[in-house]
Amino acid sequence: MIKMLGLRLARLVATLFAVSVITFAMTLLLPGDPINAILPPTTERDPQIVAQIREEYGLDNNIAVRYKDWLNDAVLHQDLGTSYVTRGQKVTDQIKNRVPVTAQLALMAVVIALFFAIPIGVLGAYRQSKWDDQLTSAGMQVALSIPNFIAAIMLGWLFAIKLDLLPNTGWARISKEGLLANLKTSILPATALALTQMAIFSRLVRSDMIATLQENYILSARAKGLPDRFVLFRHALRPSSLSLITIVGINFGALLGGTVVIEQVFSLPGLGSKLLSAISSRDILMVQGITVFIATVYVIVNTLVDLLYIVIDPRIRRS
């Protein structure tokens, strides 16, 4: 058990290291000279100033040295550097400022998706091929085939414009405007994100559950005279949720980096929209910082998911 935890931890660190190297290398491959980001391309360039800036940002050092310095700051001082573009703006401050928006969206999306997906999946397995299963299956298929941003636009049109119940764009921070205002601005984007997830999760629960319902222990549970509800949720759901948990973990990680489009549609001050603007303005340190942050969270979430297995299936605890 301890040994396994140690192994997981070692793997986590190794993965993070690999992620940092790859991220660092990739941002170097972005076309264009970072100097262009720092000095407006139109201005007359004094070679001396350019040299001075290169010196200041360490752009002249070779890649290995630059990576070492950057990693050093990141690990020892939790400092991901200072933006080239908005001089003086620290990357970590930007992340801190924007991560609550994206994290909340991702979390809400997953919770909403699970809230609907689990009962739908369980029902689908229980009533396999009956009319209600066919109906929900068709519904899930539709939800799966609508792209996020289309769903976002449709939801915005219906609830914000037609019914005028919710604001169409913008974000209210809990700390400033309170929970209710915050929910009003977050519910539409979160729902738009949740639709696809719900469809994926419910399919997964349904198919795993169908397999579990064939197990002998389900028959023994039924032979005890327990209500179907009880058999489904107390006996069948847990053994049917291992692949669900994996996918929830992976998708949650993906949502953290993948809310870019939704943040654009609803004009939300999240990590995604910052990443987008950083890329277009060649703000390399910002891109690096955000990417490595998202990747880190992703890797940590997936490690937690691995640990969740142990909670779900007591048999793993021994090996």
Added chain:
Amino acid sequence: MPTAGADATRLTRSEKTEPLLVVEDLKTYFQTPNGLVKAVDGVTLSVERGKTLGVVGESGSGKTVLSRSIMRLNTAGNVITHGSVTYNGEDLLAKSPRQMRDIWGVEMAMVFQDPMTSLNPVVKVGRQMTEHIRHHLGVSKKDARDTAVELLRSVRIPEPEARFDNYPHEMSGGMRQRVCIAIALACGPKMLFADEPTTALDVTVQHQILNLLGQQQVDRFMTMIMVTHDLGVVAGRTDEIAVMYAGKVVEKAPTKQLFADMRHPYTEALLRSIPKIDDPKHTKLSAISGRPPDLINPPSGCAFSPRCPYAQPQCFTDTPPLGAAPTPGHQYACWFPVGSPEGKDAWDKNLEAKRPQTMAAAGLVNATEELAAGAVVGG
């Protein structure tokens, strides 16, 4: 006492004399892409209160399907059931699944074939024991726990309090089957089905479990159906035995009568195939030659005819009915019964003609699947 079995002294007279379970012409067919599988094909039997019926047959003869059909536990979507099952005067086949839930666990319970897979691996043993006690008897968590610990003690699980919090994988196979028995007994059922309760277990553990079942059956005055492929298992532990072949009962008799005077060649073959105690664990002595029959297209005439050492031309065309033997309660379905002059003639004829099935039964050649598979014609 929530776990007490039916009390014999409280039964009315009619309850005492009427069999607890009456099964009439029960048929369970499965629709499959290859055709209709006639897993149970017209079974009639009855079990009196407090008695034990042994159902014996080879793998695939329909024992499990029969017991699940009686309990209405066949869940497959492709199942068709006909006939009648009367339990305690009530028609079970007419009941809705909802109504059956009040019978399962409380009136009828089942111990399954494989204790390794019939407990939920992610739920603690204790909860698997108490959940139906609480559901059916509406007792508090604490009382249910006490009852469960008591049950674990009664099925001789050491340190029951500690075992209560175990997961199934923390127990041995024999221990798990004891837990399964305790679970089945928990709500004091009047009728217990034991579907090959020891097949998956070690030989030494098998005896302990069988003795435990017998003891509990007597203590609780339960009525029991014990399913097995091993005549040896039911020999000293049942009041009556029904031998199944290809979904049909081919011989039925009080246990003593059956062993004293068995009539059906298949019963005889089963007896011959009982492993002896001092045999090495895995040798299957004198297995019955030939394969179990195809249940979609069963052989014409007597279903056992392709494998039967006694088979005569009539056997391949006419299906023998289940008829009464001279002794009361004894029935068999055979044209040339064991121990009768006709049977002796048939045997001698086949031996002379060197019918491989007969040679194998006589111990002159070894029985193999291939041996009899092709050779169909007798006499």
